[in-house]
Amino acid sequence: DRKYLYEPQTPVLAFSDDGMIKGLVPGFCGRATGLVRITGADAIGDESKRDWKAVAWRNEFVHGQFVVWTDRPARCLRTSVSPLVNANGERLPAESVSTRFVRYVVGHAKHKGEITQKEQLFGDCLDDATELDLPEHGYRPVWLTVHVSANAAPGTYRGILRVIANAKDIIEFPLEIKVGSRTLPPPSEWKTFVDFWQHPWAVARYHGVKPFSKLHYALMEEYLKTLAAVGQKTITATVVHHAWGQGNNYDCFGSMVEAIRRRDGSFVFDYSIFDQYVAFAKRCGLGPQIHCYTLAGFKSRHTDEETGEKLVAYNDQRAFWRIFLKDFESHVKAKGWLGDVYMALDESAPEVLKSAVDLLRAAAPGLKVAMAGERRPSEYDGVEVENFSEVLGHVTPEFIAEAHERRQKGYTTSYYICCGPGFPNTFLRSPLCESVWQGIYIAGTGLDGILRWAAFTWPRDPLFDGSFIHWPPGDTYLIYPGPRLSTRYEMLRDGFEICEKIRILRATGAMTPELEKLLDPSTYGRDQSFFAERTAAVTAAVDAIP
């Protein structure tokens, strides 16, 4: 039973109400699709549409999608791509071009404590399998990625993608990519602030290794480099146990700092994991900001040296925090990280934030504050927050104006998406254009960037089920175990690339008024259809600029 092995359900074409599969003809068929999710109900389509055409800057990633289907079982589905060659006979290097099968995962939501029976299959995971079998009535999307090298010669390159089944059944998809003369800088030089929170304990648990063991670091390296590849600017660190409790995580976050209360009542702090992890994350390309969770709640769990008991709460939490913050400030200063370290909170009430920040400023004035909240920074009386993120639904023209003022002070201001809004978002159910939209939105609003609470805060088995309690399926992660990238990750990168292009076009005076108008927040619509239309329009307008 192969479905048990690979996917929760093998994707098959949907029967319509009359018990037929609409449009199904005998044999092995295929077509080019856009960059959209393919389901059993919409896989079959116009077979005459097989062409893929793309426009790219040098050093850009561009994607295409194709779907094949069959009425009878088809064996050993695989792909082969011919060299992409331009009119001068120059080729894009073979390693620039890759295909991945789209792997399906279940999504369902929990309502009032019960998992609803309604499950849906989402094609989201870009898998590393090189071969698959198709069952009777099976279909399978193939995701094409071309990473144009930074030194590719401008020009139009053509080639053919072949999708093969049963050794002899071959469908050919003509490919054409127009490479311009502009070059995207590497993600390390992108200006967008990207903050996708990391969860090392989820990686350790999923892969069955001890947190912060040699094997864990060997695994983490690939995950963190995947974030660096979209310009991730923060390292998610923890300084308390269970920063978010158990509520929103399958795996609790542990602490990278151990507080030990000595027999004489004094405290000593073990920073060895914190130091090692932060240095490691920096080597993987993350940073420079180090966000330390969490100042919220003044958690004061520590190890009692005398009894050996762990995780006991100190009787005077604020006293504990004054001691810790002072010590921590000295420590990060000695490491050369002062200025990059933010004590982080999320969604705290103004009075809670003020109380926490007042204590912080008094105890450790060299540490900064990062906060994700639901009102304008200026509405938090008497508090300066160096890195502030506003939930998307609360972004207003006033907030955007404040963000521009804050930039003058060297502060970072972003927006965030999480369990809401319903759209535009990056759930399994979200249209893929809404992932692209995020980058366009950053360019349009002029905010510094985006925060998303989970890059790989996996539920129990993210390759099988993207749900976690009442969060919309897929909300807790963008990257699958492996790491395997998701369609959402790739489309977010697409959006960040557009954002970076716009920054460069603006800086070089190459922007068109039409494009600027498309980016203007005052022209944004509120219907979900807006995001698809505008994303397409912006993409086309950017591609049209030579």
Add this chain to the structure above:
Amino acid sequence: DRKYLYEPQTPVLAFSDDGMIKGLVPGFCGRATGLVRITGADAIGDESKRDWKAVAWRNEFVHGQFVVWTDRPARCLRTSVSPLVNANGERLPAESVSTRFVRYVVGHAKHKGEITQKEQLFGDCLDDATELDLPEHGYRPVWLTVHVSANAAPGTYRGILRVIANAKDIIEFPLEIKVGSRTLPPPSEWKTFVDFWQHPWAVARYHGVKPFSKLHYALMEEYLKTLAAVGQKTITATVVHHAWGQGNNYDCFGSMVEAIRRRDGSFVFDYSIFDQYVAFAKRCGLGPQIHCYTLAGFKSRHTDEETGEKLVAYNDQRAFWRIFLKDFESHVKAKGWLGDVYMALDESAPEVLKSAVDLLRAAAPGLKVAMAGERRPSEYDGVEVENFSEVLGHVTPEFIAEAHERRQKGYTTSYYICCGPGFPNTFLRSPLCESVWQGIYIAGTGLDGILRWAAFTWPRDPLFDGSFIHWPPGDTYLIYPGPRLSTRYEMLRDGFEICEKIRILRATGAMTPELEKLLDPSTYGRDQSFFAERTAAVTAAVDAIP
């Protein structure tokens, strides 16, 4: 919801029909149990029984078990063991003594395609958690292991195990271990033939790494060393794709040898994975035998160099096998492994076996044969099988007599347990004494050893559910991911230690007629209660010999 995180269900005391928990009193309680499975129905018992006493040879592992329970939630359950000291003040080194919490896993069986609703919790996994919380009415067994060092001074050592909850609730268990002057040799010198099949692909899948990648080897090392620690004498290798198909495995076995059919029709074989894996397994302490699966069925899947198609069946399977076996023989000869390489089959009919072996002898006379079957070796006409294993239920006095004759020829003869018999066996539901019994049975019958088809042929999530389709839960593995050992693994080792002790006692003329009588197969009973009684009697008789 912590149960979601750690175990399928948190073990709690069972309510009896009257809605009460029999024997429950307020507070944190505990008692010493034997080496038996503890359930919610039998955890509560005589609290006055707290002593643990053991007798050990030097270099032996001995175990004890204790259970604690509570009426109300208890926080931060942990253990502490005082030094074990003898009358001369000599101590067993601290690293000789360890405790592990027993972790629970679900077992259920599938009948006629449906998973039955009746699930049962089995305490089997010896976990590496250092602290746990107990919920209301929770209980938790603590497993004690003392590995007496080879150079420990004989004598009686005493100490105290403390089990602590809520920082201040402490239960003390007095420990006493009598160390004799005899010394067990290390497992590498044990004479028992142990063949627990390995499944590298299951390890790769569970841990989410690519088979035979650097990370995979780093993980495999601990698993293979765990097998070496019970005297494992074979390396399970594969030379064909899907040696057992999908039927009895969650993960198919891949092949360690790739056969490639060249454009000119000739075959070439890529042995790089095989060579690398076998050398690695040897470094981990496995071998000397290398069992190559499988000659059965003459599978002939290969890669076609011209079309690139993988896994195509060759039109003349026997011709393919003649080519392969000749090539393989030359290859293993060049590696210096000839004489250790067995072409392996399991449960083949006599005529199938003969046909396969005839072809093998003609093509590659230097390769040996390993077979697990259901009749006496002499009943396979015209076939010599150098390593033969007989299913336990078919072991007869005649088979045992043949085994002794075969030893004169340098052949290996063992018995095997798998999905049957119902008892004595090593399922999650099997009493632990039946794992110990296996070693006693080897000593009693004089067979060379034991074969078990699965050391870590894991189902989807063995830490949560030990079931796999219709096999009795636990049948597919003895070692949990981590690796974490199981109670069954530890008790099998106990039995192998007894077997090795008996070999030494016999060789040194120290055996007693009473013990020999207990070992005599003609005195074995058929009721399940026999295995508990006889295992206890043999253990006591061995312990009584100074």
